Amino acid sequence: DGGITQSPKYLFRKEGQNVTLSCEQNLNHDAMYWYRQDPGQGLRLIYYSQIVNDFQKGDIAEGYSVSREKKESFPLTVTSAQKNPTAFYLCASSGPGPNYEQYFGPGTRLTVT
Amino acid sequence: AQSVAQPEDQVNVAEGNPLTVKCTYSVSGNPYLFWYVQYPNRGLQFLLKYITGDNLVKGSYGFEAEFNKSQTSFHLKKPSALVSDSALYFCAVRLFSGNTGKLIFGQGTTLQVKP
Numbered sequence: 345d346g347g348i349t350q351s352p353k354y355l356f357r358k359e360g361q362n363v364t365l366s367c368e369q370n371l372n373h374d375a376m377y378w379y380r381q382d383p384g385q386g387l388r389l390i391y392y393s394q395i396v397n398d399f400q401k402g403d404i405a406e407g408y409s410v411s412r413e414k415k416e417s418f419p420l421t422v423t424s425a426q427k428n429p430t431a432f433y434l435c436a437s438s439g440p441g442p443n444y445e446q447y448f449g450p451g452t453r454l455t456v457t
Numbered sequence: 458a459q460s461v462a463q464p465e466d467q468v469n470v471a472e473g474n475p476l477t478v479k480c481t482y483s484v485s486g487n488p489y490l491f492w493y494v495q496y497p498n499r500g501l502q503f504l505l506k507y508i509t510g511d512n513l514v515k516g517s518y519g520f521e522a523e524f525n526k527s528q529t530s531f532h533l534k535k536p537s538a539l540v541s542d543s544a545l546y547f548c549a550v551r552l553f554s555g556n557t558g559k560l561i562f563g564q565g566t567t568l569q570v571k572p
Contacts, residue, residue: 348500377559384466386547386562387501402559434500442489442551443508446560448500 347371348449350435355454365420365452367435376418381432429456459484461550463563470538478533478566480548489551490531494544538570
C-alpha cells in the first residue's frame with residue numbers, strides 16, 4: 345500500500361448524507377483512479393484522472409463526484425443519489441503509459457444505514 | 458467487448474503443492490496483463506505483468522505467469538504453495554495503445570492453501 349493513503353479506513357453514514365473519501369499519493373503519479381469493490385464482482389471503475397484539473401467518468405460514475413485540484417489528491421464524494429453506497433472503495437495511481445502498473449491504497453469501507 | 462474471466466471462484470491446494478490460478482481475456486489488440494493479490498480488508502498488491510517479450514513472467518513472492526496468445530490466457534502459477542499465499546487474486550488487462558490507463562479486472566479467485 346506504500347505511497348497512497350486513504351482515510352478513514354472505516355466510515356459510517358446515515359442514508360441521505362453526502363460523504364467524502366480521501367486519497368493522497370506521494371508517488372508523483374499523474375494518473376489516479378477510484379474503484380468500488382463488492383463481493384464477487386471484482387473492481388469497477390468509478391472515476392479516473394490523468395492530469396490535474398481533468399477527470400473522466402468510469403463505468404459506474406452515477407451518484408459519485410470527484411475533484412483533482414492537486415496532483416497528490418483525488419477525493420471522492422459519495423452523494424445521496426448513489427443508491428447502494430455501502431462498499432469497499434479503493435484508490436489507485438499509476439505512472440505514464442499503459443505498461444505501468446497501478447498502485448493501490450489500503451481502501452475505505454463505507455457503510456450507509 | 459473487452460473482458461477478463463477468472464473461471465474459478467476458489468482454488469484449493471495443499472501446502473507444498475503447485476498452484477495455478479486461471480485467467481483468460483478477450484481484447485481487440487495486444488494486451489498488457491497484470492496480476493494482483495488482495496489480503497482481507499487491504500488494498501491490491503501488484504504481483505507481475507506481461508507487456509512484451511518472454512511469455513513466462515516472474516514476479517513477487519515466487520509467483521510466475523505464462524502468457525499464451527493463441528489461448529488468450531495468462532495463468533498465475535507457483536511451484537510450491539504456502540499457507541500465507543491464501544488470498545484473493547485478480548487478473549487485469551489493459552490495451553496496448555489508445556488507452557487511458559484503465560484496467561479491466563476479472564471477478565477474482567480466492568486461493569486457499571491448507572497445511
